[in-house]
Structure formats: C-alpha cells, structure tokens
Amino acid sequence: MKRHVLIYGLIGGTLITILQWTQYRFLVLEHSIEIYAGLIALTFAVLGIWLGLRITSPPQNTTAPKLPATSEANAVALGVVPPHKIRDDRGITPRELEILNLIAHGLSNREIAATLFVSENTVKTHSSRVFDKLGARRRTQAVQLGKQFGLLP
Amino acid sequence: MKRHVLIYGLIGGTLITILQWTQYRFLVLEHSIEIYAGLIALTFAVLGIWLGLRITSPPQNTTAPKLPATSEANAVALGVVPPHKIRDDRGITPRELEILNLIAHGLSNREIAATLFVSENTVKTHSSRVFDKLGARRRTQAVQLGKQFGLLP
C-alpha cells in the first residue's frame, strides 16, 4: 500500500517537473493552460480510478483480523487444497465447536441453549470464546472464518 | 450512471473556467503554475478515486473477493456441483444479493454501509427484504439459506 503512495507522488513530481520544463511555452500558445489543465485532470483522474480500484479491491482486509500466513491456510483460502485435510484447530474445544456449528446453521443463542439443554449465558460464554479464538467480532464472521479454517463444512 | 459522467464533465469544465478566470494571476505569482497543477491533480485524483469506487461498487466483482457469479457455472461445467442445483432467485434484486454477500462475509451493517457508500438504514432495509424473501429471521440463517438456494458460493 505504501508503494502506491510512493508511485503516486513520483508521478506527481514528474508531472510538475515536466510542466516546469515546458513553462516557457505558455508565452507562445495562448490556451495551453487549459490544455495542460485538462491533461493533468485526465491523467490524475485515470490514476485516481486506478488507485481507487487498488485500495478497495481487498475490502474486508481492514476488518478481517489476523489471518495466518502459513502456506497451508493460504492454500485452503485459494481452494487449491481441500479444506478438510487441514483443519487449523486453534485450541477450540469440542463444546465450542459444537456451538459454532449450530451458529453456522442459523440458530440463535436461545435456540442453541434449548438444543444443548444449557443456559443461554453458557452459550454466550462459549460463543465469546470461539469468537476470541477465531478473531471474529460477529457470528457471521465466525462462521466465515470457521469455514476458512476447515472447522466447518 | 450517466449522471456521474455528466457531473464529472461539469466539474472539469468548471475547473477549467476557474483557471481561465484566474489566468492573469500567473503574471504575479511566479510558481503558481505548479500550485495550480498540484491542485488540479489532487482534485481529480480524489474525484477519480470517488468515480472509481462509484463505477465499480455496483457490480460486486471488484469488491467481492470470493468467487463471482460464474463460479456455479464453472462448477457445473467441471462436474463438481450436480446440475439440478439451480439458483433459486426469489425475486432478490442485485443490490440485495450484494448485501447478502457481504453479510455472508461477516460484515456488520455499518461496515457494509461504509463499503457500499450508503446509509446504514439502507443496508438494513435491503437486508430486511432479503430476510423476508429468504424466509430468514437471522443473518446467519439468511446466509445458510442463501447457500442452499445457490445464491452464495
């Protein structure tokens, strides 16, 4: 990301230099200022669009927390390797995984509590722990990450 | 969409006009040309970024890191997915599907609103409609049903 800003500034500086170099031509051509302005506008508009695409192509990178840099996980993310082979169990206990599974099926905490015959607070505790271990802030995100880690089908 | 281009051209024209109007000031300030060039560059860079976001956010191909709509066709062609699983588009509009997609990625309503440059209320309206059309009561359930209907990868 920093490289883009660098390139950006570099192009800007180059453009300024070129403008400075061709400064004396303003005396000759009458309306060259508009032409130059248009050129600059066009250039930077294209550049801006390109930049805009660049900086927004990974939209949830800002929200997505710690993703492992391991080659296995990357392979899973890219779909190269079937995810059931490598499951990144991040210290998630069986009970917690059970809750995560029910969450993925669209059940509410109350329904999960009723299913497992435990208190709703217990479900909340488990889910909170799962979220913490997965680095998720919402249950939908937990489901998404759970699938990435091969914990969920 | 056409309006944006229009606005774009309008702003450009206005800028040119302003430049023309302030043309005589170039005789006073020595390096104002660079300043003006920088201003133009900055303005159009921001504008370009904005435009780039505008023209690329409606189709979620650029923002969606996951497999696009052609994934199912590819999967069918590869024999991975049985062809009887046809996507049951239940009158869900593209925008609504886009919101559903972002929900499936674990984004909150606020984050979705920020991603799509709309109000949080709008996101809520869309999601409510999607839930209604899918028969879901929770977003996790909506995701689950969306996958069942072949609307989500």
Added chain:
DNA sequence: CTTGTCGTCATTCTTTCGGGTGATTTTGCG
C-alpha cells in the same frame, strides 16, 4: 495437593439486529 483446563452459569452494560412504517429519489421500460 496444586495447577490447569473445561464446562457451566450469572450479572451488568453497550452495541447491533431486525421489524415496522413511511417517504423520496433513481432508474428502466413501454
């Protein structure tokens, strides 16, 4: 016996979701 883990439950508090309703603006199409 001490330590650590796991599962369980509670309380308080804040944030987020979701339903409901109404409104305006854009847009696509006949």
Added chain:
DNA sequence: CGCAAAATCACCCGAAAGAATGACGACAAG
C-alpha cells in the same frame, strides 16, 4: 412522458448479541 420497480434514507422500538467480569465444580496431570 408516465409508470412501476428499485434504491435510498429516516425514525422508533424491542429483542438479540456481545463484552467484561466473576464464580463454581469436575477432572486430569504434574
């Protein structure tokens, strides 16, 4: 042009979710 669908935004309100604690019993390992 005029209409209908889609998209946008606003407000209220209750329910659900989640964070931050603290606590207790069971159980296995050291």
